[in-house]
Amino acid sequence: MSIHEENYHENAVAAIADRRYEAAGNALARAGWTTLAEPRPGQDPFDADEKGWVGDGVTHLLTSAICYRVAGRPDRAASRGTEAGAVATDLKTALSHPTQQACLSELVADARLVGGSDDAAEAYEDAADAYREATESVDDPHDWSTTPLFVAAATPLQQVARSTANGEIAVSWEDLHGSDPSAPGRFLAHRATFKRQRFPTLLDAVVTEGYLAAPRGTTEYNNASYQCPRCGSTDVNWVAENVLCLRCSTPSERK
Structure with a gap:
């Protein structure tokens, strides 16, 4: 991440922790635009890139749209979704490998x-x-499914899913993929099929509840130094310079 992307992302996570979801959507939009301009230091977003770092920018836009949906701003979510889909489609002119193109199609569906x-x-x-x-x-679908592009395409779903699972990992890498990597097409196609089946219900749940968890970072159970003022949990999630409750994403307080 660039320093500007880090700042916007940090602000977005802090806003999510405070349940200020529209502000989080705004910050994530800015993080997305910053990343799309320069995915990595000195990297042109329109260059071919086997890692697909530019996908992080699309993910920020997608998560921005989710925040707007939770905030009760479907109008802004629609605009951000349209933007994310257009960017993912445009990136097919840069990321030309067939598997990357398929992943970008997956991101278009997410958008x-x-x-x-x-x-x-x-x-x-x-x-x-x-x-x-x-x-x-x-040759080996694992090589592609663990690149930044594919990880970025999984991130919004995983964040939404953990919002409904008491902060735990509710959609794992294994859940997203097929059971037989010797059949690469079916193995990777399971990503899109799984999302088609599960993502709409999970998204509806967080919108109805009006709650989106922060992304999961480094976690610790039964931390002796912190306690959540909202739910009393001592399980901690360190993410984007924020110390949050693993369970409800509220800022944890030192004991």
Whole structure:
């Protein structure tokens, strides 16, 4: 992360912890724009990149849209979703490997979902088809599924899912992928299928509840130095320079 992206992301996490979700959406939008301008120091966002660092920018925009949805601002969520989908589509001119193109199609589907579009399910099916068609270009799907682009594409879903699971990891890397990596197309296509089946329900749950957890960082159970003033938990989540309750994302206080 650049220093500006770090600052915006840190501000976004702090706003989520304070339940100021519209402010978090604003900060994440700025983090997204900053990352898209320069994914890594000295890196052009339109250069071919096997790691796909530019995907972090799309993820910030997606999470921004989710924050707006939770804040009761579907209008802004729709705009941010449209923006994220357009960026992911445009990046197909830079990230040209078939598997990366399929992942960008997955991100387009995510953008439609978080933006409130009715055609997200169809977009996930298109992404699954793209993964299956990319089979011959993939030797080991693990090599691709652990790159920053693919990790970035999993992050919004995982953050939403842990919001409904008492702060625990509710969607693992194993959940997202098929069971047989020797069939790369099916292995990776499971990502899009899983999202089509689970992401809408999870997103509806956080919007209805009006609560989005902070992203999960470094965690510790039964920390003797901190306690949550809201729920009393001593389980801690260190993320983006914030010390938060692992359970409810409230800023933890020193005992």
